[in-house]
Amino acid sequence: MSETVGAALRAAADALNAAGIPGAVWEARHLLADLTGLTPTQMLTDPDRPLDRAATYRAWIERRAAGEPSSRITGFRDFRGLSFRVTAETLDPRIDSEVLVDTVVAQCGDGPARIADLGTGTGCLLLTLLTERPAWRGIGVDLSFGAARTARENAMRLGLAGRAVLLRGSWSHALADASLDILISNPPYILRAVLPGLDAAVRDFDPALALDGGADGLDAYRAIAGDAPRVLKPGGRLFLEIGWDQGQSVPALLTAQGFRDIAVTQDDGGRDRVVSATAPQ
Numbered sequence: 486m487s488e489t490v491g492a493a494l495r496a497a498a499d500a501l502n503a504a505g506i507p508g509a510v511w512e513a514r515h516l517l518a519d520l521t522g523l524t525p526t527q528m529l530t531d532p533d534r535p536l537d538r539a540a541t542y543r544a545w546i547e548r549r550a551a552g553e554p555s556s557r558i559t560g561f562r563d564f565r566g567l568s569f570r571v572t573a574e575t576l577d578p579r580i581d582s583e584v585l586v587d588t589v590v591a592q593c594g595d596g597p598a599r600i601a602d603l604g605t606g607t608g609c610l611l612l613t614l615l616t617e618r619p620a621w622r623g624i625g626v627d628l629s630f631g632a633a634r635t636a637r638e639n640a641m642r643l644g645l646a647g648r649a650v651l652l653r654g655s656w657s658h659a660l661a662d663a664s665l666d667i668l669i670s671n672p673p674y675i676l677r678a679v680l681p682g683l684d685a686a687v688r689d690f691d692p693a694l695a696l697d698g699g700a701d702g703l704d705a706y707r708a709i710a711g712d713a714p715r716v717l718k719p720g721g722r723l724f725l726e727i728g729w730d731q732g733q734s735v736p737a738l739l740t741a742q743g744f745r746d747i748a749v750t751q752d753d754g755g756r757d758r759v760v761s762a763t764a765p766q
């Protein structure tokens with residue numbers, strides 16, 4: 486006799502609970518919904534329906550119980566209400582990065598603008614902003630071929646390919662002088678020495694290229710700040726996600742490059758999260 490949806494869900498929640506995965510029941514339902522297309526209502530109202538793809542579901546639950554993030558298993562992550570394809574070459578988008586999107590939306594108008602996103606990964610920051618600002622056009626750049634390809638795929642899936650160009654390249658090197666109204670980046674900012682001690686869900690599944698900020702965590706900020714005055718129009722706006730302890734060091738780099746109106750925005754936990762600044766005139 487084939488396994489039912491209700492029995493599979495109970496077994497999955499028990500396995501995830503035993504492995505100490507927070508929100509085990511929710512995770513069990515989320516993975517089943519992704520695999521089968523069943524809605525939570527169908528799971529609750531028809532628990533005796535036979536489960537298709539039961540073996541795959543068990544394998545997914547084993548991987549999740551072993552600590553693999555759900556986005557690495559399903560290949561997708563929701564970010565600000567949109568679904569993004571995630572691959573081994575992209576960072577798994579973090580809810581913390583929504584602070585950068587909120588800050589840009591709050592500080593920039595909705596008229597036509599040209600924006601670039603350096604280290605675009607899945608493209609989640611750029612593509613979310615293009616969705617919320619229909620008059621904007623954007624360029625996303627990533628050093629990883631695979632990330633640039635995935636960001637392009639996400640742009641197509643979201644119907645944004647006509648307003649977004651996704652390129653493989655290093656930071657802003659390929660961008661023209663004074664070509665941007667807005668420059669954003671969530672660059673790698675973790676100290677190289679602490680990478681081996683990171684939580685296994687990050688260390689073993691996010692690409693090192695997305696995490697490694699060099700000896701002091703500031704390598705990428707130095708590169709971006711050094712070239713930003715060239716690619717931004719005079720008075721253009723810069724927005725950088727930062728680590729919780731970089732609320733002084735990153736503004737100091739921007740001050741040295743002539744940026745003004747430098748401000749630090751905190752996340753919901755009160756930690757420094759985003760630095761915004763205005764390019765020299």
Ligand SMILES: C[S@@+](CC[C@H](N)C(=O)[O-])C[C@H]1O[C@@H](n2cnc3c(N)ncnc32)[C@H](O)[C@@H]1O
Nearest residue numbers: 576604605606627628655656671672673694695
């Ligand atoms: C912290 S991840 C951010 C990804 C995405 N923007 C997000 O917020 O989810 C940093 C990204 O920078 C990219 N990167 C690293 N070095 C780079 C470089 N020299 N030029 C462009 N991108 C780079 C990595 O491949 C990675 O996708």
